[in-house]
Amino acid sequence: MIFTQALLAKCFSLDGFSRFVATILVAPKKLCFGAQVHLKKVFALISKRSGKPKHRQQLKRKILMNIYDAAKILGIFGEITPEKTKTAYRAACKKYHPDINKAGEEMMKIINQAYDALKDYQGEIKEQQTDYSDLLNDALNAILNISDLVIEICGAWVWVTGDTRKHKDVLKEANFRWASKKKAWYFRPEDFKSRSKGNKTLSEIRETYGSYAPKRFIPMIQGGA
Incomplete structure (x- = not known):
């Protein structure tokens, strides 16, 4: 549980979230069942907060000329x-x-x-x-x-x-x-x-x-x- 809480705290900073994602991609089996449940909640929350990436919206609006x-x-x-x-x-x-x-x-x-x-x-x-x-x-x-x-x-x-x-x-x-x-x-x-x-x-x-x-x-x- 302590490990899970630490991961949850880190995921709300960009660098921390990157390290968090890297950890679960490299060694997903090391997470306990409770951590996996919390993980799903974290991704749902982050998805809700972030919405569509801003840079993609800007690219659609921007017309380029060299x-x-x-x-x-x-x-x-x-x-x-x-x-x-x-x-x-x-x-x-x-x-x-x-x-x-x-x-x-x-x-x-x-x-x-x-x-x-x-x-x-x-x-x-x-x-x-x-x-x-x-x-x-x-x-x-x-x-x-x-x-x-x-x-x-x-x-x-x-x-x-x-x-x-x-x-x-x-x-x-x-x-x-x-x-x-x-x-x-x-x-x-x-x-x-x-x-x-x-x-x-x-x-x-x-x-x-x-x-x-x-x-x-x-x-x-x-x-x-």
């Missing part, structure tokens, strides 16, 4: 500081604001992600594409009204599936490219180099960068006699 794509979105390179990032962020918000831009709501989401990725970053980013936001904005505006297309925004990329065959000319003109392995069209920074050689599935891309569908502005077709 600092290089973020810099392209904000149009900055060279020596990056929080002040420089904030200035570029404010300029982008003003330029792509929904009040003056059909794709503005989606652009604001992307710009906010870019700012989140860079707001605390301080370091050097080599010279790179700085008109990506303009091109991305044009690409989104070109396809947002096409109801046959399924549009996903994953980080700084746009993926398009659905009935794309009859709209391939529009997609090409908007600088989308065809990914034969994924059977999907995509829009991305021009100097991107894939480490996976295009072997990542769309599901893996969604898991890494998140995915959401943009707000659509599909005009209603009016009919009548």
Whole structure:
């Protein structure tokens, strides 16, 4: 009983609980029947108190963007500081604001992600594409009204599936490219180099960068006699 009480006391600290779990995994037969009963109660109590791990909840909410794509979105390179990032962020918000831009709501989401990725970053980013936001904005505006297309925004990329065959000319003109392995069209920074050689599935891309569908502005077709 003394041994059981000592284990119960230890389990309420993280390190103590880790040692406690290690003990019962290595030598479970050494616990007496009474200790096993108390053990079940401990796990029930801990499960009730802890609920779902917080870090897992955060991962589901967080949409990731790497600092290089973020810099392209904000149009900055060279020596990056929080002040420089904030200035570029404010300029982008003003330029792509929904009040003056059909794709503005989606652009604001992307710009906010870019700012989140860079707001605390301080370091050097080599010279790179700085008109990506303009091109991305044009690409989104070109396809947002096409109801046959399924549009996903994953980080700084746009993926398009659905009935794309009859709209391939529009997609090409908007600088989308065809990914034969994924059977999907995509829009991305021009100097991107894939480490996976295009072997990542769309599901893996969604898991890494998140995915959401943009707000659509599909005009209603009016009919009548």
